[in-house]
Every structure is written in structure tokens, then in C-alpha cells.
Amino acid sequence: MKSEYQPKVIGFLCNWCSYAGADMAGTSRMRYPQNIRIIRVPCSGRVDPLFVVKCFQRGADGVLVSGCHPGDCHYTEGNYHTRRRFALLREFLDYLGIAKERMRVEWVSASEGQKFADLLSDFTAELAGLGPRSKILDG
Amino acid sequence: MARIGVFLCHCGSNIAGAVNIPEVAEAARRLPQVVHVEDNKFTCSDPGQAAIQQAITEHQLNRVVIGACSPRMHEATFRRTVTGAGLNPYLLEIANLREHCSWVHPDQVEEATAKAIDLVRKAVARVAWQEPLTPKHVGITRRALVIGGGIAGIQASLDIADAGYEVILVEREPSIGGHMAQLDKTFPTLDCSACILTPKMTMVGQHANIKLMSYSEVEDVSGYIGNFRVKIKNKSRYIDMSKCTSCSECVKVCPVELNSEFDENLGKRKATYIPFPQAIPNKYTIDKRGYPPCRVACPAGVNAQGYIALISQGKFKEALEVLRRTMPFAGVCGRVCTHPCEQDCERGQVDQPIAIRTLKRFMADYELKTGREKAAPVEMTKEEKVAIAGSGPAGLACAYDLVRQGYPVTVFESAPEVGGLLRYGIPEYRLPKEVLNNEINYIQELGVEIKTNTPVKNLTEIFDEGYKAIFLGTGAGVSQKMGIPGENIPGVLHSLDFLRQVNFGVKVSLGSKVAVIGGGNAAVDAARIAQRLGAKEINVVYRRSRAEMPAIPSEIEEMEREGIKIQFLAAPVKVLSKDNRVIGIQCIRMELGEPDASGRRRPVPIKGSEFTIDVDNVIMAVGQGVDKATLPEDLDYTNWGTLCVDPVTLQTNIDGVFAGGDVVSDPADVIAAITAGKEAAISMDRYLRGIDMEEGRPETVKRVEEVSKAGVISKARQSMPTLGVGKRKGFDEVELGFDEKTAVEEAKRCLNCAICSECRECEKVCEPEAIDHEMQDEISEEDVGAIVVATGAGPLDHTQFSIYGGGVHPDVVSTLQIERMMNAAGPTGGEVVRPSNGAHPKEVVFISCVGSRDERTGTGYCNKVCCMVMAKQAIMLKEHAPDTHSYIIYVDARGPGGKIFEDFLTRAEKEGTTYMRGQIDSVAKQDGRLLISGQDFLSNETFNIPADLVVLATGLMPNEDAARLFQTLHISYDAKNFLLQAHPKLRPVETAMDGIFIAGCAVAPTDVPESVTQGGAAAEYVLKLFSQESIEAEPMTSIVDIARCTGCLLCQQVCPFQAVEAETLRDGRTVASINESLCKGCGICVAACRPGAIKLRGFSDQQILAEVMAL
């Protein structure tokens, strides 16, 4: 078990929907892989693409940016900006050799604890499949 | 240098059970700037909090990290704790070791511990960068908005208002009361619902502190706790509430009847209505849904639904009045109109469109038959005289509209008789002169002066005579020639001349063989006249095929029935003659090639396919043109020889001269000419009053969005009686029109698409003159400090559950329908009956959990109230008729709410209700009754119960458009549109949005007492807010570092709250500046700012980066 490769995942979760959704997964005692480390932000629109690039530079195997569903943003429009910024960044990082599978942008509402748990299981499994990404050297 | 204290909470075994706390503590001790670490069984407990405060003092901590539950849980608690020890509340960071760690990784101690260490390290790194923040204080508008006037909203409103604060209660229906008002009795006490609800409703209506805005909807909400600004749309009732006396006179005359929503479609109501007798406010509402499709389709905007509704009530004269509000030609258009209205008629989607044209004609026929009182002349209120050239449909329509506005109108007609093309272009068998004359007389009686034999040649002269505006509607009166050899031989006639001669009684002699060239109405008319003049063998030669033929299809049909042949795909090449007499016509066969500019396929001659038809006469009906010679000079013409006008105003190149009809458009139909006349009348009125002629034109009208066709029983359109072919010798009219009975029958088929038909009969009877059909929706803005959302939920439509016979068998009903039937004021006067035949039902089967506890058909969870509702109704059915036997087929029978609820279920069973736990397989019709088959889970046997009535207890769901409102309010809701609470246990009436509270069924299905409790609780939160002097606003807002700002203002473009302004510095540089009271702290601008000039306090780049670096 311990020798198994454990991808390092960093998640940026908006306070109002996704962080609450992750809380919901907790209160509902759902289980998901331990790999993620969650950073709370007020809105997914707060996530500067620099943070994500920094995560990868620092050796993260996967990065999750998660916000409210379109139309539900606590700040009305933040996630629409998130969507544009990261649609482009994902493509660009992939082009630079960081596979787009390593970066997820997801909409998770406060009630979607199950979705959050499922998403992490799936993401972690996918990253494990891609294999380790030692610092910046592998794709 | 920060002195950070780390406090690790065991949370009993919630965290400590999965995380090795000593190990985490040991790791924390080694972190930079950490000077103190301790752990505690329950940090949130008093001793736990005291320990933190003590440590802060003892170790001179200036930052605190607490590893515990989610910050969403206790951040506020711990902020108070550190404040108690003199620390700024924001110098605190919580590592979420419970929801994000121990609870989700319960049996991976090693991994969970490693993760917990990471989370603590991350929190330490972050808090080191945290600066002390001071909340701002903002004022509170002590005024509340309650959305939803059901029992929860009523309770909330009353509680707030009684405490002395103003409340705005917004209800989208015409009355408050919600679903509770529909109930007959309430469980488990069997109180009369109305008896306990209506006093509360009345109190709302009369409370000095409550501003009731019924029939209103919240459009937009901006602002924040204590300071919301709300936009409310007050939907137009078309009845002035301040004048309405609720006398119900309008209801008596309203011709439109529809299913009553309040009575769950079991009863009827009128387009003007009060939902139920005790409604608050007790004022009428006219239900208008826009323009009906027929009215939208009519170029002239004739309100067909209006007159059809009145015809259906036998009010024929009044019906004609409706038509005459738009135009004067009921008899004419009722005969010759191309009726685009019928194409768009919604009834056509059920079976066939309403015979709108024939109904229109019927009104004119009825008037002719019963005699018309002379019309009273219009009072000439305007001084400006208006001249109209041409007395065809365009000119007369224009004159009609202008004279009714009080303009003195003179019509100049060059011909000896009035009517233009209506008179000389349409044969008598289609439009009897008597009909036309009646309508022209009517126009003249109103005060229009008509001068015949007076052509207009010189516009200056007309102006000199004192006319201030001129309309030219002189038509297109010249026949076009074909340009083939032999066209000028006597015996070759042109259709217009031919029709004109016949219509003016000039004798025209024809041979026995006639060819008519063309495929339009003029060709068909000419052929049929030729036959009536004695021609024996008539051939219509048309160069395209039947599909392209522009004449009215019914006319073509009648023509063929009269024995006239059509040569399709043939064109004349030359007229053959002998001794200057026509002997035949040579034609060539055509085939259809590529579509031309008009979209019709262009006919192409087939070489060598010439053929000859022997004829004595040829009638050319290939088109008409404008006769320039008859028109004044100095007007601009198009390349096609028609007049040039502005497409919107219809003004020509000369100021004050307007034109419309065939003279502009080239030959079109009558309704197009009428439309042109009406449009010109609008322009001329505006021209004369000096108003902008183009503003708001062309007018856009709101077509009704959806027309319900549920329950409409198919019924064929009444057919038009015609004169037998054998009797068609002279010029007798061929179509005979409807009699009164047929007309009423036909009119009753109308679906009343727009609900209110705008027949305006109500205006006539409303003594206080409260009715205003032109009333507009009003938007008002209100400032409030708190909002209670109690928008409720409604039962799923039982007719969608066809597996239980819903929507299939009329005797499968919903619980609310039973409720209405039981109600003495309900549609059946308190008798529960079988809708199919009105009989008393003896066996009744209730089916529970329809669309609840069933993800496939509705919601996955329990609807909470149905078990009690079914028990109540079973008891009541027995009470109403002791011979009734009820079955309740349940999944689980529940009595939540305490002993009396459970007792109530027992009582139902004791009083003879058969409870069966099971599942329904089918509901089928058998011998006029219903057979309910299924499985009994307790006996493991199948059952077959014959019943008279099946009642479906359907799940409750929020209204479809609730999500839009919730989005406007920025409050969270789930996939089924139920609202989410700030915390499902501890903050049940709060939302994540401060200052917005929730109550009632909008949150989850609740019964009446629970809704009342929640309404009261929400009010209590509002009052708690209002009792504060001011509110602390989140200090986590953004700030601009002007040294780094480039002034690109991308931040301004992305800010959803208009919080960014451009500011010019003394050195001339433009930079962004953030208005803190508008900033909500989302940080969208921060992420957009490339130069890193914006800092979000509490979520700075340093802080988040420190977290990334710590992982």
C-alpha cells in the first residue's frame, strides 16, 4: 500500500459552493483518496492562473479548481471568468507538456458532497494512471 | 516576527480517531514561527476556548492556528475567542482537520496524519501573512421584504410588522394565501383551513406596517445585509385596485371562460377573476397573456379573438363593434381576405383552425339582416383637413381611422362610384354590392366626405384648398401587357378592363371559347365571370404548376367545380387571328427550373412543345400597374413604376403626402391595402401633431407564449355552405355564410389564446370605471434591510403520472382536487364526485409517494405531508358519505410531528380505511370503474381493487422559475430547486447570504405548523438584525496599490459589483480605485490584475502562495 504511487493534488475551492461541498462530503462521511490538499478561496474567480502554474512548478501532479455551477456564483459572475481563464490555461499547459488531464476545473455545489468525493476518486485514479511527474521533468 | 500558537482539536474521537494528534503536534512544533502547540479534547467547548485565550496571553501569541472542524462551522466562534484575548479576530486560521481529513479518511491513520500535518503547515504559512483587519460598520434599513404570501410568508410578515417594522410582502398571484387557502381541512385537528387562515390574511391586508404587493414579482436584488435594493415588478391587473369595488359585474359580461387554477381545473373562472371569495386583496384581475396569434398574424391587427369570444356568447352586434375598433370592412374582409390569421390559429394544432373569416362575415351578414342603426357622426375635434385620393380599401381605411380621431376627411375618387378595386375588381358573386355599400355608408355616416368623379391631379391645389395632409391610395389600375404578337387584336381583353366593365354593368359579349392567361385571383375571377356571361369552354393558361398558383385555393377549387379547366405549365406565344378576329392562341409547354428571386421555380419553355387552343376570346390577367398619367407629377417612383415611400411612415418624397396600397406595393391583397391605410393614418396624425413619425414603429407586440391545449376535445370546423354548382347562373353569391347557431358553435371552438379577448365588454359595465386595458406593468424600487424567502412549493402535476392513470382516466385525481371538491365553496359545492360522470364514489384508492421517494419520476425523498393528507381525506370522505371505503396504498405510513399525528393515522385506520403496504402495477379502466392492480408487500399477494376514484398523493416541488429568483438573490439551491440552509441543523432559516432568510416549503416539504414555525423563526432573525445598531461588514475587501497599477482597468471590467472606479492621480496617471462599501471580496479583480496591484485583504497573493509553497 505504502509503496504505491500517491499523486499530489492541490485543490482551489470556492468558499461558497465547492468548499462547502467538500464539507458536505465530510459530514456525510463519504470517503475519497487522501491525496488532495484544499486551499480555500472566496471565489474560483480569485484563482490567479499563476497559482496553478506555481503548483505544477512545485511538483503537484494534479490541480483542481472548483467553483459554483455557472449561474450560481455567490458573486454572480466569478466562475464565468474562471471558466475562460482556465479553459485557455489548460490548453496552454498541455501544449507546454503538462497533460490537460492533470488540471481539472469542476463545478461542485454546496449540496454535491457525493459529486466531490466521486470526482476526487476519479481524478486521483486518473493521475495515478498517468504516473508520477517528478518536478517539472515529466509531462 | 510572528508568534504563532497551534491548537489541535480532538473533537472527541471525530478527529483524534483518524489522525494521530501527538504526531501532528510534534510536526507543528518544528514549524517556523510556531512558539506554542497544544491539543484539546473539544476546542470549541468553553474550557477549550479558555485554553486558547490563556495561551495567547501566556505565550504572547500574535497569530493562532486551530486544527479543528471546517471554518464554515466555527470560524466565527473562534474569532470571538481570540478577540476575547485581545487579538484581532482575523489573525486566526483554521485547518480543516475534520470535514476535509478525519471524516473522509477514517481508517487511514498514517495518511490522514500526514495530511493533517500538511494542512496545519499550510495554515501556519498562511496566517503568518495575515494582517489585522477592522470591520467597517454600516447602517441598517429597518424594513423587510417577504417574498411569497403563503402561510409561512404571512406569518413572517405579521411577526415583523407586529414588532413595529415595515414589511413589503410580494406575492406573484393575485391573492395571498398560497396552497393553504385551497385546503378544506387541516390535519390532524381537522380545522377548517379557511377559518384559521383568512383572519391572518385579513390582518395582512389591513396591517398598517405591511405593504402588500400582490400580482408582483421580484425582478432584481442588489446590495447586502442591511442595505438591499429590490426591484419589484407589479404586473398589470388591468383593473385599478383603488377603484375596484369587487362588484363582479365584469365577470358577468366576460365572454372568456377557462379552468380555475384555484379549483385545480375542476371549476371554471372568467378572464376577469378573483381566485377565491376570501382573496386578499379582494380585487379583480384581468388575465391577459399578450396578443393572440390571430391578432399577431393579421397585418391590420384585427382582434379576432375579441369578436369571436362575443359571437360565442351570441353578442353579435357587440362583436362587430370589436372589429370596427380596428377597421370597417367586416363584410368585405369576411369574404375576400386571404386570412393569414387562420394559418396561425392555435386551434389548428388540435384539429382545424377556427373559421375566422367566415365568422367575420357572419357579423356583417347579421347586421345586414337585422338592420343597422345609422352611425352617429364623429365630432370633428381637429382643425386640420385631410385629403385622400382614391376610395379603395387603402384610402377608406385611412379615412376611417382619421375621421375617428376627429379629423375632417375628404376622399377624392376619380370614378363615378366609391370603392375602387373592391367595387370594380371583385365580381359580385364573391362580394355583393349591398355588402360593400353598407360598409361605405357606415364610413360616410361617421363624417367622411367622398367626392366621386374627382381625380386628384395637382397636389398644390389640394394644399391650397386648405388640406394639411394628403394620402394617395389610387391603386394600380392599368392592366399589364404580355408583349406577344396579336395582343392588340379586338377580342383580346385585359382582365381589369373586363372586370370593370362587367362590374359597372357594361355589356360585354364573349364567344363560346375563352382562354384566360394568368394564375392570380384576377384570372380566376375573369374565368368564372366569363362562364357566367355564357362562355362554354374556358381554359385558364398558367405557366407554373398548381403549387405556385397565387389565387386563393378555395376559389380555384370552386372554379374547377364550375367546369373551368386549367392548363398548367403553359404560356401563350401568340394570339392567332383571322380577319382581325381571334381564332386561337398558340401556347408552349413549360418546365420548372431554378427558383427565382421570389423563391418560386422559374418556368422554362420546352422547345418544340407548341400547341394551339382554339378560342374566340383571350383574357389577359397577367398583372396590374400604376397609371402614372393619373398621378400628380413631382413624386418619386421606383424602378417598378410604383410610388417611393418611406417603408415605416409611408411618406412620399413630398412632405405631408403619404401613399399606400397598390400604388406603392404593386398589387397585393385587400388586408395589405387596409394595413397601409391604417399605417398612413398613424403617420398623418403624428405629422399633423408634429410628433416623430418613426418612434416605436413598426410596433412590436407580445404574442402569447404558450397556449394550453390540455383537455381540449377535438371538434371539426364548421363548413361553409355554398350555392350548388347548377344554380350558379347569374352573379349570385356562391358562399352562403353561417347562420347564427353555426356561428356560435364555431366561435365556441376558440381556445382564447390570450385569455382576455379585449372585447372590452367589461368596460361598459364597470361603474367605477376601474378597468384600464392599456395598463402597463410597473417596476418599483424598494430599499430593505432583510429578506425572507417563502416562495413555497407546489404538488407535481398528477396528470404526468400515466402509470397510475393520471392524465389518462378522468377519475384519477390529485389530493388537492379532492380538497377542492370537499370544500363547500369548491367547484362541486362540497361533494366529492367522479369527474367522469359526477357520481358519488364508493371505493376510493389513495396512492402514496407519487413522484416522491422516487428519483425517476420526481424527488428521491419523502414528501413528509402526504401520509397525513391521505389519512385526513380518508376520514373526511367517510364523514361526507359513510358508505365510502378508502384504501391507502403506501410505501411507509408515517406520522411525523408527535403523538397526535400518529394517533391521527390510527384513527383513519380505525374508522375503516384499509391500509395496504405495496406497489401499484396498473390502473386500468374496467366496466366504467377503475381496476387497481398491484402487490401487497405484507401478504406477498397480488391485489385487484375495483374503485370509483383514485387519488394520487404527489410530491411537492418548488415552482419552475424559482431558480431564477434564487439566482437573483445569490442564494444556493439544490438540483430540485429547494433552497439550501446555511446549516441544515443549526441554521435552518438562514442562507449563506447574510440578511436573507428562508421559510416554508421552499426549503423542503413542510406542513402548516412547520411553515408557521419557520415563518416566525425567519421573522425572529430579521428582528434580531433590526435590533442591532449597525452591522459589521466583512473587512475582506480589495485594495489597489497605486504604485503598481497600470490603469488598464481590466479590474473594472470584471467586477460584478461596479466597485472599481478610475481615478486620476496628481501626476496625471489613471489608476483603479476600489469602493470598499461596494466590494464583496470575491477577488475576481485580483486574479485579473497582471501587475499584482490589487490585494484582497484576507486572501492576499502572499497568503495563498504561502499555502501553495507549504504543500
Place this chain on the structure above:
Amino acid sequence: MDKELIQQIRDKARNLLEEGTVEGVIGYERASDGVTSRPLFVYNPSDTERLIYDETCAHNLVKYLLDKKGKKMAVVVKPCDSRAINLLLNEGQIERDNVFIIGVGCPGMVETNWNHKSETLQAKCRTCQLSKPVVYDFLAGGEIERQAEEETYSDITEEEAKSVATRRGFWLEQFGHCIRCYACRQVCPGCYCPVCFAERLDPLWLGIRIAPEENDMWQTIRSFHLAGRCIGCNECERVCPVGIPLSLLNRKLEKDVKELFAFQAGLDPEEKPPFATFKKEEVMEFEK
């Protein structure tokens, strides 16, 4: 050299200076190698005779307007460079009234090195569709009919077709050459932050290492900060002393921005750039 065109530029520059319309004129002059050209700032009417224009005048002079904020300047602007004017106007960096644009048609610039010019057109010129600047006050020499190839981004799609690992290897090698001289940034008209993220101390996004792991982030963010803003003058690639194919980065973003948001930078000074706006109904790949 088109003598007539050059004379028009000189006359216009002289006029503008003599009439006091502008304080200075930014144009081109012959470089010290006698072959290539270099930017020239003219403040004195007599110096206008030094102005030249030919196929070696690759420099995008618009960048210099940022140094001369608040001053009235005239600038010689090629069609591609003119998009930078629109970019800077859109982002409020220059005032239209302060800039007099001497537009020049462009036959395409050739590849040059110190003391050497080739016959080969620069790659960006081969697909340039602009016959004249998108914005100008005076057009010297008139429009030039160009027979441009269609921009197919074939080099980009070729890269895209390779495996992620191959691309990673390629870029790591390229970024390995980077010496962080920041010439790409300094020459770029879109790079004007008072303190570049790469040199910011609060927060410390990036260290000072001239090494692949930091060069990588430097180039990633540099290009991404130009997403939807790069106007394709390709000056960054031209000035790179170690030959990193930066156009492959910028044009990849240009292509994606075009495809995802239907936007091209610098064509319209009023149009909202892709990160300033959004469409509620749009659906991105990760949502499908």
C-alpha cells in the same frame, strides 16, 4: 529602398516637428553595420534626414510610446505594429491625442542579423493579411497589395499532434537555453507592468535562478499574460539572444483565443478582450 516613401516620412516628420505638433518622431535609421536598421528618435527637424524605411525595419516602435507617456510623439508604424497601438489604447496606456501615427505599408520584413540581411521574409510576414495599418493619421506610400499565405497555424498543430512527453522535452530544452535576460519582455509592447511578476518580491512568485524550473514558469506566465493581448509582432522571438521559438507559444495562445473566444487582439480598440468578458451560455471543453 523606396526613396519616395522615405521622403514622405521625412517631410511629414519635419512638418510635425516644425509645426510643433509633436515633440519627437520615432522612426528608423541605418544601423552602425551599414546594412540593417535601428530605431531613431528625432527631436530636431534637421535630423529627419536620417530617417529611412526598408525591409530591415523590423522593430516595433510602438513600445517606445510607453516611455513617452504624456508627451506628444509621432511614430512610424507598420501594419502589424499598428495593432499594438489599438492594444495600448484598449488598455488605457496611451492617449490617442498624444500620438501621431505615421502609417507605412509593409512589403514584409526580411530576416536580419547584425551586419547581414537575408532575402527570406520573416515568418510572421508571410501570413500577414494587412495591406495598411489598422490605425494611422497619415499613410506614407499608400496601401500595399500583399499576397499573403493563409495563416494555418500548421507549425502549432504539428506541435499539438506530438505526445505530451515530447512537447515537455522540447520545451524544457528550449527553456534550458533561456538566460532570463528579459529581452522578450522589454521589447514587447504588451509588457508594461511597473514590476514584472518575475521580479516581484511580494509575493515572491519566482526566484532568481536561471535554470529550467524557473525559466519554465517565467516563459509560461509571460506568454499567458499576453493571452488575448499578443498582437503578433514577434519582436520577442526576434530579439531572443538564445533563439527560443517564442512565436510557438504566443501563436498557440492566439490560435486558442481565436477558437475559444473568437477574438484577435489589436484589431479594435473598443472590443472587450477575452478576459474582460464572458458569455453565460458558452461551454468549455472541461464542461463537456
Place this chain on the structure above:
Amino acid sequence: MNLFASKDDLIRWIGELLKEHIVIAPVQVQEQTLFQPISKAEEVVFDFNNTTLSPKGWFLPPTETLFSVQKDDGKVELVPTQVERDAVIFGLHPCDARGIALMDKPFLEEPSDTLYRERRNRTALIGLACRQAQPECFCTSMGSAPDDPSNVDILLTEVEDGYIVQVVTEKGKTLLPKGLAEYKGKVPAPPELKAVPTREVISAMRELFNDPYWEQVADRCLHCNICAYVCPTCYCFDMRDYADKGKVERVRSWESCQSPGFSLTAGGYDPRTTKGERLRQRFYHKLFYFPEQFQDVACVGCGRCVRDCPVNIDIREVISNLQQVTEAKSGS
């Protein structure tokens, strides 16, 4: 005594050197020639114009860790970076060799820079005389020459069918392979170079510090760091401590006076904010301050900055402009 080595001899010799040394030599990477450690002799290119970067990077690498700090259970340990092996720089041109000699002045003057000194002591230089000059070359005006042997341990000069091997130092002698024959032929004459007047300009610079010339010439300067990074004598650097989860490293990287933030002080004051001030600093350092301190001009005339400057700021032109400015001043 000059020896002779055929091309094959050289290849064998490099092979020998590789056994005990790191050999840094010019190699072709895509379109550029760079000094890089080689793994086999065949990689070396002999016929090249000045490399993209000078070989100064061996002694002052673009980035290096000076030392790291380990913190464990309260104990703090400082671990300096070690120079592991001896090295040979093979094939450097005389101008680059002079660049190293000039760098020695500030770095080896006491207190000397430990890492630089270590590397310098353990590195031998085998130079290669230039048979051709490029238009940008002006080494003869800057105290060197295409065939200057003074700053290398061994100098190679290409002749018809091989190379003259001129042993300059004792250290050079130890590197020699066995069996090279004596070279008796003619030593070819070095290429001629155009002179740039230096001395007279430098003496006049004291008066030119506030001359508007600097702002004018800086108008077109982009303030990139190309000139400094390709220069064999520019040695400015920045240092920063990297701390990551308890581990600390002190890192030194190249930096340049042309960088906008170069002279920014902690208090926020920047003595050189304008483009002219920054550009002036570069020329004053090279032509005035360095000679004041160390007697020599800090330029070797390799021509790299001339070649690579994107906006053609040509040091030779600057020098002659300064001369004109001075003349104009004295004339008035």
C-alpha cells in the same frame, strides 16, 4: 618552443584530458555555438565566431548555490558548495581569455570569492588564436589581440594541416600530451582590426556624467540584459535565500545594471531610475570606474554586445560619440 599537433592529435589529446578533467569546449547547439562541458572530443567545434555566451559562466555560473543550511533538532549546519573536479576550458579565443583575466581582478582581490577562486585555481585554459576577425571585433583596441597568448595556459593557432601549440605557463606544460613534434614553420600573422580610440575618451568621461547624451542614446535602449549577459567581463550578480519547508539555500544568479529594479534599495530609493542613468552606468563601469580601480578597461572587444544588441547600441559608436561630444564642448 612551439609544438605541432594535427587535428587527430588534438582529438586524442582532448580525449586524454577528459579522463581527469571536465572539459568545457565550444559545441554546436542548434544554430548557436556555446561553451559546454563535453563528453567526447568529437563534439568540439574549432571553426567558430565568438560563442553566444562567453566562457565566464564556468567561473560565475548564471545560477549557483553558494551554500545550503540544514536545520535539524535545533542544530544549524551550513554546507558550502564544493568544486568537485579539475577542469579545462578548451578553445577559447584570446578576447575571452582576457575577459577571465579581467574578472579575476574583482573576484580574486582579497577578500576573494571562494567559489570563483576554487574554480579558477582548478581550471586550465587552452586558447585558440583567431585566424579571422568579424566586423564587430575590436580586441586590439582593448588590450588584446587575435593571437594574444598572455591569458591562457596554452595557445593553439590553426595552420595549414594542424595547429601550433604554444605552451604559455607551467600549468600548461602539465596538460600537454606526449609526443608532439616541434613546430618549425612560420607563425601566421593575425588579422588586422580597425582601431577604436579609447584612452583619450576615458580621460574625458569625468566631465560627461551629466551630459544629455546619455538620455538620448538610451531612448532606444530596451533595458534588456543581453549586453551584460553576453559580455565576458560583466560580473554583476544577485543573491537570494531560498527557504522551502525548513531547507535554506543561498543562490547567486547573474543580474545586470540594465534591469529596471537593479539599483532599487530596501528603503525604496532607486538612484538610477531613468533609462539614461542605467545605460550610462554600464559604460561608466566599463570605461571609467573599472579602469580607475583596476587600471584596465572592462571590455575586451569581443563584439558580442555589438552583435546581439536588438537596437544596435554599439559601444564603439558610443566611444566615438563621446569623443565628438567632448570636442564639441571644448570647441565652444
